[in-house]
Amino acid sequence: MKSKGITLHRKVWCKIRFWQKLNNASDETLARHLNLSVRSLRKYDNDAGNLSLERIESFMSATGLTLEDLTHF
DSSP states (O other): OOOOOOOHHHHHHHHHHHHHHHTTOOHHHHHHHHTSOHHHHHHHHHOGGGOOHHHHHHHHHHHOOOHHHHHOO
């Protein structure tokens, strides 16, 4: 039986939350960078599968991070 690995969405979400901790940013600030509500932000903690490229691009634009920064593990 093949085990499921961590999805790319989940890895990117973990990097985004890691950035938040490193920068001591509030959930409100992170939600603003992603153009979504704090409630939606917290839903991504359980399932990041709906994290869209539009949200990721918004975050990258606000923070100066690149896609490589978010996907390099």
